[in-house]
Structures are given as C-alpha cells and as structure tokens.
Amino acid sequence: DGEVEKPFTLTLDELKKLPKATVTVTLECAGNGRSFYEPSVPGIQWERGAVGTARFTGARLADVLKKAGVKATGKYVLLDGADKAVGKQPEFQRNVPLAKALHVDTVLAYEMNGEPLPALHGFPLRAVIPGWEGAYAVKWLNHVSVIAQEHDGFFVKTAYRYPNRRVAPGEAVAPADMEPVKGLVVKSLIHTPLEGAKFKPGVVKMGGFAWAGESFITKVEVSMDNGASWKLAKLGKEKERYAWQAFEAEFNIAAAGSYLLMARATDDKGNVQPVAPQWNPSGYLWNVIEKVRIDVKA
Secondary structure, three states: OEOEOOOOOOOHHHHOOOOEEEEEEEEEOOOOOHHHOOOOOOOOOOOOOOEEEEEEEEEEHHHHHHHHOEOOOOOEEEEEEOOOOOOOOOOOEEEEEHHHHOOOOOEEEEEEOOEEOOHHHOOOOEEEOOOEOHHHOOOOEEEEEEEOOOOOOHHHHOOOEEEOOOOOOOOOOOHHHEEEOOEOOOEEEEEEOOOOOEEOOEEEEEEEEEEOOOOOEEEEEEEOOOOOOOEEOEEOOOOOOOOOEEEEEEEEEOOOEEEEEEEEEEEOOOOEOOOOOOOOOOOOOOOOOEEEEEEEOO
C-alpha cells in the first residue's frame, strides 16, 4: 500500500505463483566486529560471527511493486515484519530506496537453500536486499508500503547510520553528519587456522572467505611476516556477485616462533581492506586486515 495506484493483499500461495528468482547472498550484521573498536562503542559486542551465506528463492519485489503500480511520489519502500517490539523498544521497520527495491536481484524470499524458510530466518517471508547490511533483510515480512520520503522511525532515522566524513576515535557525531549504512565493505575472514593454534615447522595451510557487498572479490593477499611481504592466495571456483568467495594459501614455516598470519581482500572497484579501522559511534563496518596468530614449535 502507500504511494501506489492499486493497494492489495497477497497470500503466500499467490506470491509463489509469481516468477521465481534465486540469489546467493552473504548476510552480515552491520555491527559484526564491533567489539574490536577502540574506544569501545555500545551494542552487541560481535566479534566475527555475525555473518553467513545462503541461497534464497522467492518473488522479485519489483514484480510485486509493478502489480501495485508505484506512483511518481514513491521514493522508498518500507518493510515491516510480524515481530513485536520488546518492552519500550520501537518497532523494527526499515526502508529501501526505490531503485534498490526495484533491482532484479531484490527478492521476497520464502525458501532458503532449497527448503522452506526456517522460522529463525523469517518464515514465511523475508526481504533479501543483496549486498547491503543484514538489517535490511527484514524477517517475518507481512507489510510492504511505498512512501514518499525516508521513514522517521528509530531504525531508519537514528540506528544504522554512519558518519559522512572521517571522524576521530571517540568523537561525537551530529545527526546531520550521519547517513544510512547501505552496502557492505570489502572484508576477509580466516577460518583456518584458529587463533593460538600450534604447529610443528613445515607447511601451514590457511583457509577463509572474502566478500564485498555488491562487488566481486578480485584478489586476496596473505602474509606470514607482519605484512612485510604479501603473496596471492588461491580463490575458489565458486563466484557469485553477492556471496563470499573462498580462498586458500600455504606457508612453509621452517623456524620456530610466533607468527602473525594476515589476509587482505581487494574488490573489483579497487577497494582494499585497510590497516586501521574507520571508527564510528555505532561500531559499524569493521573491515581491517584479518589477522590470526599461531605458534610454531619444534
């Protein structure tokens, strides 16, 4: 409903009769890595675990909007789920600019990895906004409304906003200097070896994933000497625009000692993981060079 010519109600069965679309997406919470910021910032103290990848199938949001007939006054699409706010918390609603809502890869998903959407992932319906931070992927979706201007709710006007300029760590940022967090940034994750792993001298294998929101990963470089030298990791064969890409590498470590293994990803727009984080008061978009320290003992 909202700024449309023909408001209507659609059942799940009716939605399933629309053309199907499938997209593989890495969903990551904007606050993934928040616990690493200094000075610390409030919020759930995520380390590296608030990210995952799945294949979603559903109807294109564009087809639903076309059926309703968006008016020229429509600028955003407001997404609302069936979940209820806890206590005095505001209702969780997010809006998406109309252009992104109409993108061919933006879907209203009712399947995940070929199965009905699990309850914890939003059954029966979830918005999937590929390449953007995970809070846009509203779960338990039951209301879509086209609106003429940015929604004035808490989770649009206050939360999930990021400074539009570089700020010093700990600096207060005025609301006028903040804008919505949208696309994810280039990032890598080392899953093998684990922090503190112990090895004998010889070959040490590294494995991980890299992703970059709406962009492709073009390379991942790795280091075993605190970044003094780098070499290319091998990228996995599976490559999809909005999904993480596997990488692997080997190091031949002959001498005993403590070694800092590092990984940095580059995307197809030339963006590279930074050495230092861009501090922000909500702890969003942590994406510094990934590091894991291991011990090699004879």
